[in-house]
Amino acid sequence: MRSRYSAFALGNARYLWQSHHPDYRQGAEPPVPSQPEDLGQWEKLTIVFSSDFVNGQDGMVEFKAYYRENxxxxxxxxxxxxxxxxxxxxxxxxxFAPKALERNSMCPCGSGKKFKQCCNKS
Ligand SMILES: [Zn+2]
Incomplete structure (x- = not known):
């Protein structure tokens, strides 16, 4: 999953499109090569948490990407x-701008554990 966000930093719009689930894609596949300017000037990426769900099928990543615009x-x-x-x-x-997950609430991954004892690494 992390590779997707590295792609943001590299401005690889085509990779982002290809890694987008076919049922949720919008628009046509971007041409190659995409220009780094397509996605602005990315400076830094921090992962708030990432979670592979126990069902083996779903996952979730919360991140903050920093970029410069004007x-x-x-x-x-x-x-x-x-x-x-x-x-x-x-x-x-x-x-976008999700409300923070409660540390004491059930982890979204389905483990049955509290978030703070499971996927929350902060
Ligand atoms: Zn979890």
């Missing part, structure tokens, strides 16, 4: 959902 540092904060198809992870959809 000299201003911007933050894209997203919680992204993934599905595994034939051994590969595909992005399905995501939520």
């Amino acid at each position: 000299q201003q540092l911007q933050i894209l904060h997203e919680r992204s959902n993934f599905k595994k198809v034939a051994g590969r992870w595909f992005y399905t959809d995501g939520e």
